[in-house]
Amino acid sequence: MNAVFKALSDPTRRHVLELLRERPMTAGELADHFPVSKPTMSTHFSVLREANLVDAQKVGKTVIYRLKLSVLEDALLGFVGAFSAVTRPATAAPIKGTMS
Numbered sequence: 001m002n003a004v005f006k007a008l009s010d011p012t013r014r015h016v017l018e019l020l021r022e023r024p025m026t027a028g029e030l031a032d033h034f035p036v037s038k039p040t041m042s043t044h045f046s047v048l049r050e051a052n053l054v055d056a057q058k059v060g061k062t063v064i065y066r067l068k069l070s071v072l073e074d075a076l077l078g079f080v081g082a083f084s085a086v087t088r089p090a091t092a093a094p095i096k097g098t099m100s
Contacts, residue, residue, distance in 0.1 A: 004075040007051035012036070013044050020054060020067035027063045 007013050016030055031041040045065065048054045055066045 001075050001078055003051040004053065004072065005079075007047050007053055010044065010047075013048055016044060016048060016065075017053060017067060017072070020065055021069075024064050024066040027065065030065065 008017075012034060015033070019025060019030060019033060027038075027041065027045060030045075031038055034041060045054070045056070045063075048065075049056055052071045053068055055068055057064045057066070
């Protein structure tokens with residue numbers, strides 16, 4: 001899960017995921033949306049692949065990226081689930097104005 005949150009910590013990578021939500025895109029199409037070099041974008045794509053958030057398919061010299069939404073959903077649900085188990089301790093004093 002740490003790799004997912006590392007990938008999501010960068011606004012460029014989050015924007016890449018937003019673009020891929022619409023449709024699969026080539027590396028060049030994605031890079032056209034950002035004012036950074038292609039090697040910089042390649043690094044972003046690598047982080048997203050390592051986090052398993054995107055799938056990369058090479059077709060000739062072109063790389064096509066697809067969003068792996070299920071991985072993102074699983075990571076977010078796991079994160080939320082870690083906090084949903086937190087409950088008020090039974091030994092805590094009752095809240096004023098309530099019946100005990």
